[in-house]
Amino acid sequence: MTDAAAPALRRRPWLRTARAAPATAAPVSRDRLSRRASLLLVSPALLLLGWAFFLPVAALLFRSVSEPTWTLAHYARLIDEPLYLRIILRTLWISAGVTVLALVLGYPIALWIARARAGVAAFVTLCVLIPLWTSVLVRSYGWILLLQRNGIVNSWLKEWGFIDRSLALLYSETTVLVAMSHVLLPFMILPLVSSLKNISPDLGKAALNLGASPWRGFVHVTLPLSLPGIFAGCLMVFVLSLGFYITPALLGGPRTLMIATLISQQATEMLNWPFAGAISFVLLALSLAITFAFRKLLGVERAAAHA
Amino acid sequence: MSPLPTEAATRGVAVAIEDVSKHFGPVRAVDGVTLSVRAGEFLSLVGPSGSGKTTLLMMIAGFDEPTGGRFVVGGRDITHVPPHKRDIGMVFQKYALFPHLTAAQNIAFPLRMRGVSRAERDRRARLALDMVKLPDHADRFPAQLSGGQQQRVALARALVFDPQVILMDEPLGALDKKLRQQMQLEIKELQQRLGATVIFVTHDQEEALTMSDRVAVMSEGRVEQVGSPRALYEGPDSVFVADFLGNMNFFRGRLDHATGEGCRISVGGIGMAAQPAAGAVAQPGSPVQVAxxxxxxxxxxxxxxTAGIPGRIRQQVFNGASLTVVIDIADGTTVQAAADARSAVAELRPGDRVAVGWSAVDAHVFADGLP
Known part of the structure; x- marks a missing residue:
């Protein structure tokens, strides 16, 4: 384990198994050969990542500061023009909204999966996974079918007499928010389930036995013990939301432009690659910053919760 | 709020288990159990796994609803009271300490749930830690404590809110033998000092005999026999109880005749005196087992x-304080005898012919239902 992780573990030893396990394997002499072998085994993936991901990203970033000459003009433009700043802020707030919505919708389902009998749990897990195996494009078109002017929702509402004229349900921030939450929900539920399953059912019984109502038992025992899952799920959903492309592009329309759509526009329609690179760098920096912030938060959350 | 355990006299209350059953479909996990536990009594439920003892305990705690019957604790029917309002402490098999709370916070948890002020909580948690001899471990997390220390914290947590009854579900199962024996004595001492009513579940009959005021032996969802450890050990009512508690030899024989007090039996043609166990005994001439x-x-x-049943020494085992001889008797049965290591029995060698006998009061006769 690293030196930086050590004090954190002293404060929160219950995280030990989850975090320190990979680091505890002691190096043995025959490990040397297997390490070389394992390096050989991962090298195709590393090469692919290097050539197909890191290199193009680096090239894009390089172009953002080097074209037409060495300049920070593209970044200045991003900050100076209120339109772009608004898109960045909108992306942040929609991502935050999607994260909260997915957490609120996903936690009960995760709890259900973790507590249900094996057969029921397997079925509900399948229900969570099947959408994940379905293309995002298909799921987004599904929302269009539901919400468009002559879509299912509008025609039902009209049939039941709630409305006379079709509502404009598509192309709003709310639509993007709801649809993205739906698409990203499995990424919230799965880490939550795994952390909830790690909590012994005896702990819930112990809380009841010691006088906690089911609700207080949840608040004081289950919820704090599931925090690692909450953080993992929120991080995953938030970071995926930041760069989400298909759903906002299809359901958001031009008035709810998000960063990823903006990058695509600049690169493929405007052919302004340096500016697309600058926006990409901002997106990358945001994602990394948020990831580190979450990790930090996971580190201190405990001390605050039970001080 | 009632006073701290260490400050109180007798606080345990009586528990009545009245005709309680728990059926899972056709399976009768608990089948019409009636038991009364006196205030301040240490009662063990003992039996093989699947005998219903843990199911019964979980129903007393309120984690499971009985199919029939009721529980009365301190004069109050708690059969349908939710578990968090029962005021019953419990020590779990795997301790069930909250991993995100320190020892002191774990112990203070039931007080916190009862709205006790922070200062009072701290004071009582500290006293409870002293009581279980862990005054310096208040700020340790469960993962930083040894098994025995976790056990003590679990015990302190179950005692600190001054519950009417304390339930223990095989609390010592995970400890090694030495620590286990030490904890047995400590728990017993604490229970007596506090006057707590304890219902203790174990599959270890020796532990039950050591710790309990009374023992209830369970089998297949029913209580086979209840009594003091001594009464059960020396006067088992059934072959099951005789076999389950301690070591027991069984001889196959035939009942010659029975009177009110004792009876005559023959084992391999040798006539012996014995006494019928409580309950119905077989007709003269029918097969019996003698324990x-x-x-x-x-x-x-x-x-x-020499009077007695003839046999031959198969093996002699020295085990410190005593000596065990293994004897093959004529009908093929193998029995064991324990003797003082310095007695004449020590002179016997494998292959020696011996005669085996007993005093009538020590031989319990049961009808032989087995093939």
């Missing part, structure tokens, strides 16, 4: 005119 404890079996070198 005799190893330490009550009398073994002597077979000489002309």
């Amino acid at each position: 005799v404890r190893p330490e009550r079996l009398m073994v002597s070198r077979e000489e002309a005119g």
Whole structure:
């Protein structure tokens, strides 16, 4: 384990198994050969990542500061023009909204999966996974079918007499928010389930036995013990939301432009690659910053919760 | 708020278990159990796994609803009271300490749930830690404590809110033998000092005999026999209880005749005196089993005119304080006798012919229902 992780573990030893396990394997002499072998085994993936991901990203970033000459003009433009700043802020707030919505919708389902009998749990897990195996494009078109002017929702509402004229349900921030939450929900539920399953059912019984109502038992025992899952799920959903492309592009329309759509526009329609690179760098920096912030938060959350 | 455990006299209350059943479909996990536990009594439920003892305990705690019957604790029917309002402490098999709370916070948890002020909580948690001899471990997390220390914290947590009854579900199962024996004595001492009513579940009959005021032996969802450890050990009502508690030898024989007090039986044609166990005994002439404890079996070198069942020494095992001899008797049964390591029995060698006998009061006769 690293030196930086050590004090954190002293404060929160219950995280030990989850975090320190990979680091505890002691190096043995025959490990040397297997390490070389394992390096050989991962090298195709590393090469692919290097050539197909890191290199193009680096090239894009390089172009953002080097074209037409060495300049920070593209970044200045991003900050100076209120339109772009608004898109960045909108992306942040929609991502935050999607994260909260997915957490609120996903936690009960995760709890259900973790507590249900094996057969029921397997079925509900399948229900969570099947959408994940379905293309995002298909799921987004599904929302269009539901919400468009002559879509299912509008025609039902009209049939039941709630409305006379079709509502404009598509192309709003709310639509993007709801649809993205739906698409990203499995990424919230799965880490939550795994952390909830790690909590012994005896702990819930112990809380009841010691006088906690089911609700207080949840608040004081289950919820704090599931925090690692909450953080993992929120991080995953938030970071995926930041760069989400298909759903906002299809359901958001031009008035709810998000960063990823903006990058695509600049690169493929405007052919302004340096500016697309600058926006990409901002997106990358945001994602990394948020990831580190979450990790930090996971580190201190405990001390605050039970001080 | 009632006073701290260490400050109180007798606080345990009586528990009545009245005709309680728990059926899972056709399976009768608990089948019409009636038991009364006196205030301040230490009662063990003992039995093989699947005998219903843990199911019964979980129903008393309120984690499971009985199919029939009721529980009365301190005069109050709690059968349908939710578990968090029962005021019953419980020590779980795997301790069930909250991993995100320190020892002191774990112990203070039931007080916190009862709205006790922070200062009072701290004071009482500290006293409870002193009580279980862990005054310096208040700020440790469960993962930083040894098994025995976790056990003590779990015990303190179950005691600190001054519950009416304390339930323990095989609390010592995970400890090694030495620590286990030490904790047995400590729990017993604490229970007596506090006057707590304890219902203790274990599959370890020795533990039940050591710790309990009374023991209830369970089998297949029913209570086979209840009594003091001594009464059960020396006067089992059934072959099951005789076999389950301690070591027991069984001889196959035939009932010759029975009177009110004792009876005559024959084992391999040798007539012996014995006493019928409580409950119905077989008709004269029917097959019986005779149960005799190893330490009550009398073994002597077979000489002309020696009374007793003939046998041959198979093996002799020295185990410190005592000596065990393994004897094959004529009908193929193998029995064990325990004797003082310095007695004449020590002179016997494998292959020696011996005669085995007993005092009538030590031999319990049961109808032989087995094939």
